[in-house]
Amino acid sequence: MAEQLNNEYYQTYPDDKGHFGPYGGRYVGETLMEAIYELEKAYKQYKHDPEFQAEMDKDLSDYVGRPSPLYHAQNWSKRLGGAQIYLKREDLNHTGAHKINNTIGQALLAKRMGKTRIIAETGAGQHGVATATVAARLGIECVVYMGAEDVKRQAMNVYRMKLLGAEVIPVDSGSRTLKDALNEALRDWVTNIDNTFYIIGTVAGPHPYPEMVRDFQTIIGREARQQILTATGRLPDALIACIGGGSNAIGLFHPFIGDETVAMYGVEGAGHGIETGQHAAPLCAGTPGVLHGNRTYLMQDKNGQIIETHSISAGLDYPGVGPEHALLKDIGRAKYVSVTDDDALQAFHDLTRIEGIIPALESSHALAYASQVAPTMSTDQILLVNLSGRGDKDMHTVAALAGLNFEG
Amino acid sequence: MSRISQCFANLKADGQTALIPYITAGDPEPWVTVPILHALVDAGANILELGIPFSDPMSDGAIIQKACERALKNDVSISQVLDMVAEFRKKDTETPIVLMGYANPIESMGYEAFAKKAQQVGVDGVLTVDMPPEETDEFLPLMTEHGIDTIFLVAPTTTKERMAYIAQHAKGFIYYVSIKGVTGSAVLDMAEVADKLSQLQQCTNLPLGVGFGIRDGKSAAAVSKVADGVVVGSTLVRCIAEHADRPENIAQAVASLLAEMRHAINAQDNALANA
Numbered sequence: 001m002a003e004q005l006n007n008e009y010y011q012t013y014p015d016d017k018g019h020f021g022p023y024g025g026r027y028v029g030e031t032l033m034e035a036i037y038e039l040e041k042a043y044k045q046y047k048h049d050p051e052f053q054a055e056m057d058k059d060l061s062d063y064v065g066r067p068s069p070l071y072h073a074q075n076w077s078k079r080l081g082g083a084q085i086y087l088k089r090e091d092l093n094h095t096g097a098h099k100i101n102n103t104i105g106q107a108l109l110a111k112r113m114g115k116t117r118i119i120a121e122t123g124a125g126q127h128g129v130a131t132a133t134v135a136a137r138l139g140i141e142c143v144v145y146m147g148a149e150d151v152k153r154q155a156m157n158v159y160r161m162k163l164l165g166a167e168v169i170p171v172d173s174g175s176r177t178l179k180d181a182l183n184e185a186l187r188d189w190v191t192n193i194d195n196t197f198y199i200i201g202t203v204a205g206p207h208p209y210p211e212m213v214r215d216f217q218t219i220i221g222r223e224a225r226q227q228i229l230t231a232t233g234r235l236p237d238a239l240i241a242c243i244g245g246g247s248n249a250i251g252l253f254h255p256f257i258g259d260e261t262v263a264m265y266g267v268e269g270a271g272h273g274i275e276t277g278q279h280a281a282p283l284c285a286g287t288p289g290v291l292h293g294n295r296t297y298l299m300q301d302k303n304g305q306i307i308e309t310h311s312i313s314a315g316l317d318y319p320g321v322g323p324e325h326a327l328l329k330d331i332g333r334a335k336y337v338s339v340t341d342d343d344a345l346q347a348f349h350d351l352t353r354i355e356g357i358i359p360a361l362e363s364s365h366a367l368a369y370a371s372q373v374a375p376t377m378s379t380d381q382i383l384l385v386n387l388s389g390r391g392d393k394d395m396h397t398v399a400a401l402a403g404l405n406f407e408g
Numbered sequence: 409m410s411r412i413s414q415c416f417a418n419l420k421a422d423g424q425t426a427l428i429p430y431i432t433a434g435d436p437e438p439w440v441t442v443p444i445l446h447a448l449v450d451a452g453a454n455i456l457e458l459g460i461p462f463s464d465p466m467s468d469g470a471i472i473q474k475a476c477e478r479a480l481k482n483d484v485s486i487s488q489v490l491d492m493v494a495e496f497r498k499k500d501t502e503t504p505i506v507l508m509g510y511a512n513p514i515e516s517m518g519y520e521a522f523a524k525k526a527q528q529v530g531v532d533g534v535l536t537v538d539m540p541p542e543e544t545d546e547f548l549p550l551m552t553e554h555g556i557d558t559i560f561l562v563a564p565t566t567t568k569e570r571m572a573y574i575a576q577h578a579k580g581f582i583y584y585v586s587i588k589g590v591t592g593s594a595v596l597d598m599a600e601v602a603d604k605l606s607q608l609q610q611c612t613n614l615p616l617g618v619g620f621g622i623r624d625g626k627s628a629a630a631v632s633k634v635a636d637g638v639v640v641g642s643t644l645v646r647c648i649a650e651h652a653d654r655p656e657n658i659a660q661a662v663a664s665l666l667a668e669m670r671h672a673i674n675a676q677d678n679a680l681a682n683a
Contacts, residue, residue, distance in 0.1 A: 017542060025542075025543050026540060026542055026543065027511055027538045027539060027540075027543055028466075028538055028540070029466070029467040029537050029538055029561065029563075029585075030540060030560070030561035030562060030563040030565075030566060030574075030585060031467075031561075031563035031564070031565050031585060031588060031589075032565075033540055033542075033563075033565070033566070033570070034563075034565040034566065034567060034570070035565065173470070173473055173477075174463065174464065174477075179464065180464075183464050183465075183466045186466045186467075187466065187467075187469070187589075187590045190467065190588065190589055190590060191588060191589040191590065191594075192588075193565060193588055194588075288515075289512045289515050289516060290510075290511040290512045290515055290538065290539075291464060291512060292464075292466070293538075295515075298512075300512065300516065302485075302516070303483070303485035303486060303487075303513060303516060304462075304486070304512040304513035304514070304515060304516025304517070305461075305462065305463040305480060305512075305513070306463045306464050306512070307463075
């Protein structure tokens with residue numbers, strides 16, 4: 001039965017137009033249509049190309065440092081007094097987050113397509129750094145668009161990108177965050193379409209991005225599934241991952257979709273609280289609409305205008321979400337919940353003190369939810385949490401909340 | 409025959425090129441829009457393109473993005489835009505109006521509700537920038553049913569096979585995006601435009617409008633040599649922005665800018681007729 005659901009889901013979504021049920025698709029201006037068809041063709045060709053796969057596997061092991069470990073957080077599990085918590089250590093990847101799994105793949109594709117220039121959008125800066133990193137290695141020109149607000153919040157990552165040779169362009173329009181960076185990157189792509197490859201950092205955007213980025217990120221779930229079986233002899237009771245655009249979550253979830261006994265929780269940023277309206281939780285509190293190339297759940301007003309989001313973590317501060325999550329929500333295969341800034345911050349401090357691991361604020365949302373559900377479970381149950389990134393980049397934010405101020 | 413098709417047919421019979429100005433509805437204030445539309449018609453506009461403001465206009469440059477921001481400061485909604493058309497129609501039942509915008513405000517209203525109301529107030533066509541023919545299975549039949557022409561874009565990157573595919577879905581006219589870039593960004597390459605238009609003519613009998621990069625009488629006249637319609641947007645919107653603090657002067661200022669283009673196009677049309 002599990003195998004059957006497995007096959008049916010995997011064969012159905014997305015369809016050949018990039019639809020995940022009513023979501024996804026190719027909602028872009030005409031100038032980009034040829035470019036996304038060209039990308040789709042190239043991706044289909046190389047996806048099953050042994051040489052491409054071998055190059056990617058080698059990069060993932062020798063350059064990124066995969067497989068990332070699965071760590072049994074025994075201290076924290078004991079402290080919470082319930083389920084055993086296992087952390088998938090994406091924070092230990094080169095550049096400090098899961099983002100590089102995807103940029104390695106897209107950059108290899110860009111090279112094969114003969115593109116000489118790479119652009120990217122970034123929120124927390126992790127995707128920007130991961131893109132600048134692979135561009136430096138391939139010797140390709142790299143331009144990263146980043147909301148002016150995020151440039152301020154993530155000064156360290158901005159500097160890292162510049163060190164790596166990327167040009168970082170602050171975006172001053174709209175809410176000056178990730179969505180505006182995406183708009184600007186799309187405008188750049190339209191203008192420089194002949195030589196430019198757009199590396200989208202999450203499972204959103206027009207087809208084939210949600211499918212392609214997912215495929216590159218499923219390395220997380222494929223490894224985790226094997227690792228938990230090796231460590232415990234069985235599958236976990238639940239998976240937990242934070243959701244901004246949703247790439248780390250889909251990367252973990254996707255290989256488990258056919259395993260009916262495994263529950264899945266995607267954790268959105270509740271910001272100051274869903275009831276305040278100042279949050280970044282489109283799956284929990286939004287409605288379906290069209291933005292940035294796909295139909296999905298969005299944070300929008302009654303007239304279909306996109307509204308400003310708030311989250312303590314720049315990586316979750318986005319009004320949309322990958323279309324496959326929209327589908328998983330509607331069919332009930334995954335559950336979507338939210339965690340406030342304050343609760344995420346508490347989990348950040350807890351993991352740091354109890355396990356000696358400083359998590360990213362994004363990942364702290366998943367940890368916070370784990371800390372809520374673990375005590376309700378028995379000690380022989382298993383929670384597998386995606387620790388999608390490390391917290392080094394967030395020192396500035398966390399210190400400022402404690403009343404400290406670093407320069408630079 | 410739709411009002412748009414009739415308009416192009418009449419102009420063609422007279423050897424004239426359609427002049428199609430674009431403004432964003434509600435920019436900089438809602439009350440200004442209808443007077444501007446009338447002034448544009450007086451100045452020689454043949455078809456009007458009215459932009460539905462959107463918070464994230466990805467295909468537009470900074471000029472139109474800022475126009476959207478000004479309109480949205482006054483919460484101009486898609487229903488209000490439709491009300492503006494109704495208001496315009498009280499005095500003008502001749503000039504075709506095309507609504508131009510992004511998918512989400514229309515989605516939010518609901519395709520059917522939009523189609524009904526648009527027909528009722530006298531909208532003639534709709535151009536949804538981020539909805540290519542691939543995504544119109546539900547949208548297109550509803551628009552057709554309510555007599556709204558679906559206008560699609562063709563870009564410099566569009567292949568000939570794709571032109572034919574787009575032509576199958578298009579009604580009213582086809583809008584050729586004359587540059588690789590966002591609205592108001594680059595300078596036209598007339599030879600490339602002429603080349604693409606002749607390819608497009610092999611795929612369709614629909615009139616061809618050209619826009620994205622026409623900024624003055626000279627470029628308008630150059631385009632009118634090869635196109636059935638000339639779309640002017642960012643130049644007019646920039647003029648509106650310059651007068652945003654004196655909104656009572658906008659209609660006049662925008663109209664005189666358009667009149668220059670009309671004059672240049674007419675001179676070109678006459679020269680062709682006499683050649």
